[in-house]
Amino acid sequence: MNTENQKTSEGVRPAAVESGPPYPIKSGDDDFTPRYLEAEKIRLFRSPMGSPRLEIQGEVCYPRVTVWRILPLSDPEHYISLGVGEDKEIGIIQDPSQLDAESLTILREELDKRYFTPVIQKIYHVKERFGVHEWEVETSRGKLTFSVQGLHQNIKHVPPARLLVTDVRGNRYDIPDYHKLDSHSFDQIQRHL
Numbered sequence: 001m002n003t004e005n006q007k008t009s010e011g012v013r014p015a016a017v018e019s020g021p022p023y024p025i026k027s028g029d030d031d032f033t034p035r036y037l038e039a040e041k042i043r044l045f046r047s048p049m050g051s052p053r054l055e056i057q058g059e060v061c062y063p064r065v066t067v068w069r070i071l072p073l074s075d076p077e078h079y080i081s082l083g084v085g086e087d088k089e090i091g092i093i094q095d096p097s098q099l100d101a102e103s104l105t106i107l108r109e110e111l112d113k114r115y116f117t118p119v120i121q122k123i124y125h126v127k128e129r130f131g132v133h134e135w136e137v138e139t140s141r142g143k144l145t146f147s148v149q150g151l152h153q154n155i156k157h158v159p160p161a162r163l164l165v166t167d168v169r170g171n172r173y174d175i176p177d178y179h180k181l182d183s184h185s186f187d188q189i190q191r192h193l
Contacts, residue, residue: 035091039098123185
């Protein structure tokens, strides 16, 4: 018992103690502990080709980074992850508003590209043909027509009354509260959902 507690307190994974020889915990690629980046120590800027770059003061510079929201629905303005590609996280910015003006602008531009989600304000009509529903809508980005295949798979209901719609091309649309739509738009939703 004491040996196991002693090994654990010395930085050895408990599972290793039970299943085989112990090995030290390393903070590296296999460590799932999130790294929180200090806003005052990081800087985002654009490369000559326009891609976002990240500099961590006194540490490293990444020539191309990706950004994504960890809590895109419940807290989209905080907890922004920076990574290399889609599968290697560099770290998390808890409060992006603490960044310098240029870095914040670049971060917001990249998030806008990634989460381009027009808000549907009015639904003119939804027509179904051969299992594909064609929507004609007014959005925050103007009048659009798009197609949705498999309504139940591609419309996500977020309680109490939010709908996230994904079209056949993977574009996303948001209806923050379908109860606040005009009566014709609400009828279109009721009829097809």
